[in-house]
Amino acid sequence: MYTDLVMDHFTNPRNVGEIEDADGVGQIGNPVCGDVMRISIAVDDKDRIADVKFKTFGCGAAVATSSMVTEMVMGKSLEEAADISNKAVAEALGGLPPNKMHCSNLAADALHLAIQDYLVKNGREADVEQFLKALPKEREHSSH
Amino acid sequence: MYTDLVMDHFTNPRNVGEIEDADGVGQIGNPVCGDVMRISIAVDDKDRIADVKFKTFGCGAAVATSSMVTEMVMGKSLEEAADISNKAVAEALGGLPPNKMHCSNLAADALHLAIQDYLVKNGREADVEQFLKALPKEREHSSH
Amino acid sequence: MKTVYFDHAATTPVDRRVLDAMLPYFSEQYGNPSELHRLGREARAAVEAARAQVAAVLGAGEKEIVFTAGGTESDNLALFGGLARSQPGHLIVSAIEHPAVMEAARALNRQGWAVDFIPVDGDGIVDVDAYEQAFRDDTRLASVMFANNVVGSVQPVAALARIAHEKGALFHTDAVQAVGSLPVDVGELGVDLLSLSGHKLYGPKGIGALYVKRGTRLQPILHGGGHERRLRSGTENVPGIVGLGVAMTTAAAQLPEVRPRLERLRDKLAAGVAERIPEVTSLGHPTQRLPGNVAFSVRYVEGESMLLRLDAHGFMVSSGSACASGSLEPSHVVLALGLRAEDAHGSMRISLGRENTEEEVDAFLEAFPPIVDKLRQMSPLYVKG
């Protein structure tokens, strides 16, 4: 049911862990639903993601999308990173089973929350609006 | 579904045919129902069945019960022959499948009708009553 | 004694290639397709590959194939499942349906559905005018079989489906006898639901499929774990499904060769019987019929007694439909053709299959007339001595 790439990211997840003194941290999901993802980022002075790490409680898809998103954004500008959608992550993995698309595919949202966290912490609320049009608004997901 | 004995009587039926100038003939069944049996008898002067033959249109059970009844009554007295029931014929064959008990197991009835025919032809209506208590009265069977 | 199997409409032997394909799935690749581990995933892949095979042969999409336990379940799922959502209304079936459709329709009738049984002509073809006129405002579904299991007649399914759709009803066809023997393309037919069964096409018993056209609303009749896109719960019969897939592919590949060959044998057999035995009525349509089906009625003798004597000579045939009820009633199909009950009792079905040969047909034509003769001599209905 999972593509080889999903299994690869699940079995050998990239960038696992937590950045100490991270510039931004985003967490999404709910243990009751079976998926929690936390992404921490280090941002350099050119607004680039210098480092990114994740921790995830969840199924194979949850781990793989988390791992994939860290790989996709490493070294990217915040603006580019903000453009990455959950859908794009799933596509980069060669697709996910239909029943995994909704709940376990939230890694991009966690990333966006980490970016928002960074921007807010640095007094750049204005950029939040600009970068993150489709920001997850503590989605329905978290409470269902 | 049929016992070996049924198959034997079906495959090698005993006493097939029609007695010319029979002393008594009995026919029962209805082609619409798929079973017709005709039994003809020759009766000697000691009221014994000197010869008996059958013709049958019907399934394996119909043929086998016809054949069996002729074997059972050959040489018997009319009184003994009149005592043989359809059930006894089925038992002598080692049993019949349940769905064959009702419609295809009428050979004894045909025999009884042949005995009745003989008795009536010979002015012995009184004996009919005595010999054939359970005479088939053109049973429900024939019309269903 | 050499035996000759002439009862392929009742069931067929599993093809060697089919069995070989199935074998690994019993004791080695035995995973449950719902499980995520390796054995489970491999079983899932096997099931989906078989689904693709079935779909390809029918010209269907993979998501339109639901695996069931056989033709009977497919028929029941089509009728009960197709009608479950609606208030009882009206249902149309032909008068010569297999009991799997007939009894499902009767059960629906007991639940409040009005049912019309459409008559057939003397050749066993559905009366299209009567069919068309039977539709009512509340007709929800019409079900007419593709090819009849007793007399072999093939129905004008595409036309019947078109009419049902014009009237706003669903159309189901029981193609259990047709799939594998005739080309069956759901696109050309335009049907909404189509039933098939593995054991009629050299696949295993206990497996079948229902084609469910995309968008057709169907309710399950077996509830549970939600297998088969929620339409049929129960752990998948993986070896059976794999076998069905290969059986479909094999049958489709062989059809262009097998079909004309069987038609020739069929016609030779039918002509031979008619020539050699007086007072035989052939049953079903002369040309619009299953390639392997020969059906006729022999006057003055009863079907079972012919069948048993033929069996004693090594020929396995059927006296009509294989009905577990052991009913002694003459076949409702033969009666629907207009035969008198006494003649219907004398009906017989020979159904040829791939492995049958011309020698076997010749041997039958030798063996059969003396058997009929002997039985007629024994019959009180036979006048000419």
Place this chain on the structure above:
Amino acid sequence: MKTVYFDHAATTPVDRRVLDAMLPYFSEQYGNPSELHRLGREARAAVEAARAQVAAVLGAGEKEIVFTAGGTESDNLALFGGLARSQPGHLIVSAIEHPAVMEAARALNRQGWAVDFIPVDGDGIVDVDAYEQAFRDDTRLASVMFANNVVGSVQPVAALARIAHEKGALFHTDAVQAVGSLPVDVGELGVDLLSLSGHKLYGPKGIGALYVKRGTRLQPILHGGGHERRLRSGTENVPGIVGLGVAMTTAAAQLPEVRPRLERLRDKLAAGVAERIPEVTSLGHPTQRLPGNVAFSVRYVEGESMLLRLDAHGFMVSSGSACASGSLEPSHVVLALGLRAEDAHGSMRISLGRENTEEEVDAFLEAFPPIVDKLRQMSPLYVKG
């Protein structure tokens, strides 16, 4: 890589003896049991011999065994068939039934039946008081499974059946997980209906049976040719039926040897996991449980991720019930035991079978702790680093 199959509750490999017994019935003895010719009669005899085998193991009469296509169909036939004649009334099922009973009960509920779901205690045993009090004047049937497929708990079936009968209701038990693993005697249990499935006891997939106590009124859910004493139409799956018969006999013969061996392995495995891994909750009753079932919940990690990592190490286990819906909900069984949803997500089921060895258990106890450790390191919920 050597693989270890620890998922016998999902399905089992077909036993060699079972497969050998089945093989002739595919391509040689392929007759349709409803046909009267030699091949048909031989198939009929094989079916009836298998029925006798199944009946003997259960302590039932031969006429009390109905062959179906599996556990799901048996469960559905018991519930829908057992209730069909009556006006909608009241139905009792346990809160931990398999979806085959649960969803059938829900479907009946949509048709107007009131349904009570009886809770279980923390060990997964039905609350007998709550059960008894749930009966109403119009309760027609109670269904409580013999042994649970997720947490392995074994229910007091005989007592539950007795109560149902005192209240004038029918009693059904889904014994799909029990038959073959525990002694199951319908006389001692006093049940009216009992479901079993071939592929859970080293028999083939796609075959099952329903025990129907003499005198129990049941309506078919599959209508057609009237097979199985009119209770289940459809050409008999002869190889499957033959396989089920041998599987039952074989399982019963091996039970006295296999059961204590599995119980020992089970207890060693459960103890080993509890010893080596902190914050693990074992699930189900400590002793009143299936011989091969080990179930537990591991905090801070999710079941599927454990399962997939174990699979990568060659160990095949399940994260709960094999559910084709691919639901992401935590198991309703584990929730019914009182676990919080977040902990229920970390549940895992190991189900041992005949061919498992102590070495395999030891290997698992080696491999598993580092996997949990790695996943916990990755978990944002795991606080102690």
